[in-house]
Amino acid sequence: MPIYEFACDACGKDFEKLFRSMTARRPPICPHCSSRNVHKKFSTFAASGGDSRKGRGGATSCGTCSSGSCATCGH
Numbered sequence: 001m002p003i004y005e006f007a008c009d010a011c012g013k014d015f016e017k018l019f020r021s022m023t024a025r026r027p028p029i030c031p032h033c034s035s036r037n038v039h040k041k042f043s044t045f046a047a048s049g050g051d052s053r054k055g056r057g058g059a060t061s062c063g064t065c066s067s068g069s070c071a072t073c074g075h
Contacts (some may be wrong), residue, residue, distance in 0.1 A: 010035035 003018050008030035017028040027038050 004054060005041040006030075006036055006038045007041050008033060009037040014041065 003016050005014065005016050006028060007014050011030060011033040013030065013032040015028075015031055027036050029036055030038055
């Protein structure tokens with residue numbers, strides 16, 4: 001289910017909306033002022049390259065760690 005970022009043209013607040021379908025016909029309602037006068041914002045996502053063992057919060061082990069967590073040994 002995609003999450004889209006919106007900006008309300010009425011009150012100026014930003015918000016996110018989770019859609020069950022990518023073919024939603026009506027714009028969402030602003031949770032701050034209840035306006036339908038909103039527009040979808042351009043969103044970016046984080047992508048990392050290189051060593052896939054890094055940046056996972058220690059959820060994976062590299063095989064050389066005695067503690068079982070690469071966050072501990074830095075690999």
